[in-house]
Amino acid sequence: MAAADTLPARLATISALVPTRTAVVDGERRVSYGALWAQVQGFAAHLRQLGVMPGDRVALVLPNRIEAITATYAAWLLGAVAVPLNVQARARDLAPWLAHCGARVVVHEHGHPDVAPLLPGLATVEHAVVLEPGRDLPGDGAGALLPATASPDEPAQILYTSGTTGAPKGVTLTHGNLAANTAAVVEYLRLRPDDSVLAVLPFYYAYGNSVLHTHLAAGACLHLARNAVFPLQLVEALASGRITGFSGVPSTFALLLQHVDFTAQDLPHLRYVTQAGGAMSRAMAGRLRFALPRAQLFVMYGQTEATSRLTWLPPERLDDKPGSVGVPVAGVSLRICDPQGAPLPAGVEGEVEVRGPNVMRGYWRDLEGTARVLRDGWLRTGDIGHLDPEGFLYLAGRRSDMIKTGAHRVHPGDVEEALAEMPGVIEAAVVGIDDEVLGQVIKAFVVARPPPPGGEAEVRAHCRALLAPYKVPRHVEFVDALPRTASGKVRRVRLKEAEVLS
Amino acid sequence: MEQRRQIKQFVLQNFLFSEDEAALGDEESLIDGGIVDSTGIHELVLYLEEQFNLAIAPEEMVPANFESITTVDRFVQRKKAIA
Numbered sequence: 400m401a402a403a404d405t406l407p408a409r410l411a412t413i414s415a416l417v418p419t420r421t422a423v424v425d426g427e428r429r430v431s432y433g434a435l436w437a438q439v440q441g442f443a444a445h446l447r448q449l450g451v452m453p454g455d456r457v458a459l460v461l462p463n464r465i466e467a468i469t470a471t472y473a474a475w476l477l478g479a480v481a482v483p484l485n486v487q488a489r490a491r492d493l494a495p496w497l498a499h500c501g502a503r504v505v506v507h508e509h510g511h512p513d514v515a516p517l518l519p520g521l522a523t524v525e526h527a528v529v530l531e532p533g534r535d536l537p538g539d540g541a542g543a544l545l546p547a548t549a550s551p552d553e554p555a556q557i558l559y560t561s562g563t564t565g566a567p568k569g570v571t572l573t574h575g576n577l578a579a580n581t582a583a584v585v586e587y588l589r590l591r592p593d594d595s596v597l598a599v600l601p602f603y604y605a606y607g608n609s610v611l612h613t614h615l616a617a618g619a620c621l622h623l624a625r626n627a628v629f630p631l632q633l634v635e636a637l638a639s640g641r642i643t644g645f646s647g648v649p650s651t652f653a654l655l656l657q658h659v660d661f662t663a664q665d666l667p668h669l670r671y672v673t674q675a676g677g678a679m680s681r682a683m684a685g686r687l688r689f690a691l692p693r694a695q696l697f698v699m700y701g702q703t704e705a706t707s708r709l710t711w712l713p714p715e716r717l718d719d720k721p722g723s724v725g726v727p728v729a730g731v732s733l734r735i736c737d738p739q740g741a742p743l744p745a746g747v748e749g750e751v752e753v754r755g756p757n758v759m760r761g762y763w764r765d766l767e768g769t770a771r772v773l774r775d776g777w778l779r780t781g782d783i784g785h786l787d788p789e790g791f792l793y794l795a796g797r798r799s800d801m802i803k804t805g806a807h808r809v810h811p812g813d814v815e816e817a818l819a820e821m822p823g824v825i826e827a828a829v830v831g832i833d834d835e836v837l838g839q840v841i842k843a844f845v846v847a848r849p850p851p852p853g854g855e856a857e858v859r860a861h862c863r864a865l866l867a868p869y870k871v872p873r874h875v876e877f878v879d880a881l882p883r884t885a886s887g888k889v890r891r892v893r894l895k896e897a898e899v900l901s
Numbered sequence: 902m903e904q905r906r907q908i909k910q911f912v913l914q915n916f917l918f919s920e921d922e923a924a925l926g927d928e929e930s931l932i933d934g935g936i937v938d939s940t941g942i943h944e945l946v947l948y949l950e951e952q953f954n955l956a957i958a959p960e961e962m963v964p965a966n967f968e969s970i971t972t973v974d975r976f977v978q979r980k981k982a983i984a
Binding site: 627658659 | 967
């Protein structure tokens with residue numbers, strides 16, 4: 400696709416060119432590109448009747464279903480801003496988000512426990528559109544069709560990030576941001592009209608949002624899955640839908656690898672698997688490639704503040720660049736900086752900064768927060784890493800995750816990588832816990848099946864063989880699973896809290 | 902303790918961080934509400950296997966068995982009956 404096309408313009412074009420092609424399969428329901436576009440037009444007309452004007456915010460509290468897509472594109476036809484919110488969030492998050500974005504219309508499912516009771520207390524909300532299960536959005540087919548005239552500079556979406564503390568952070572993305580990042584991903588994944596993806600990641604997260612729009616922009620087919628909880632069901636969906644692509648976060652793949660015997664599964668159509676949303680250990684990447692030898696694995700890195708994707712590792716470089724998250728996607732510049740913002744040479748570790756057409760305009764109604772992360776057009780990602788001489792990025796962790804033990808600084812990822820290489824270890828997370836002498840000492844939380852017979856001592860011996868002594872965990876605890884955020888990232892804060900309480 | 906209550910207590914304590922039985926209905930969807938996610942299902946399966954001395958196959962990790970406290974309870978009952 401041409402990066403100059405906005406997403407609504409792109410969908411208008413595809414719907415006109417191939418109206419009968421299937422766009423979305425949602426359980427028993429399927430919708431063609433032509434029908435999808437007609438629904439978009441119908442709901443846009445309905446929203447206009449409700450008084451929605453350009454720049455207004457239309458909040459969506461929906462799981463992945465056809466109407467989440469329809470409502471987004473309908474808002475865009477009116478020049479409004481779509482605000483997809485986490486459908487699993489409770490009132491204590493939803494209320495601040497809805498108030499902060501000043502939503503005028505809220506679209507939600509009947510039976511959501513928290514949305515309807517909240518709305519009377521929100522001054523800006525004038526209308527709620529309530530969806531019954533399996534039913535279409537209200538539409539008005541009588542009026543003239545609306546053209547897709549959104550300008551690249553206009554805000555298109557606000558995505559609230561899954562931050563665990565503090566005031567709401569609404570990443571504001573323009574049509575230009577979305578179009579540029581979508582075009583870049585379509586290009587490196589080589590998405591085609593005959594591709595079909597099993598979409599398990601929620602559309603209200605940047606990664607799921609990207610999966611949605613890249614496949615629509617390619618004229619491909621999306622098969623929606625409501626959750627990624629039942630591993631065999633996922634694999635059956637991959638097989639029966641002749642799915643060519645699958646995108647997951649490390650916990651998705653951990654679940655699949657633990658519970659599915661891939662030697663008994665035939666997935667001849669699966670062409671690409673993408674991984675992002677937190678670092679996957681090299682060991683797990685290896686197991687995944689072994690389990691799916693015919694699919695190409697795309698390891699990627701990104702941030703909501705950069706629409707979604709920042710870097711990708713070409714699959715043919717997995718073996719000679721193990722552990723790297725690859726090179727910048729088209730249009731993105733990337734540099735490593737010291738704490739004062741001065742660029743650092745290859746091989747030296749510092750903060751990752753990026754610039755490009757996918758970098759957000761800022762946080763919604765938060766000039767101060769925006770100024771903290773955007774400096775002269777460069778986005779400070781808060782991630783620590785280095786570039787190799789060929790420009791491949793290696794991430795070491797989040798700035799705030801760094802463990803300071805004695806005189807040393809330890810990136811949790813280094814230790815977690817070593818732990819993951821131990822036989823029986825499924826995943827591991829390490830945190831720094833307070834220590835009178837060393838400031839912090841390293842504690843590892845390890846998911847192992849079966850647990851090593853030698854217990855904690857065996858884990859420490861394994862680490863000692865691979866790591867500098869100061870990186871060897873002082874404490875090891877075996878756990879059934881790691882606490883994760885709704886988007887699948889390990890909640891180190893939770894691990895630390897558990898430590899303090901115990 | 903009654904089996905259903907035991908299962909419910911585990912879900913409450915581990916996924917809802919609550920002791921309050923009223924926080925979760927026996928028929929309430931564990932999946933749609935996100936109470937049990939892709940990490941949670943793994944924890945729940947491990948717990949059931951250990952607590953009730955069962956072996957749960959991937960084929961049994963399906964919505965019909967894990968939709969709610971009631972379906973999990975019935976599933977465990979069936980498994981125990983044939984164990």
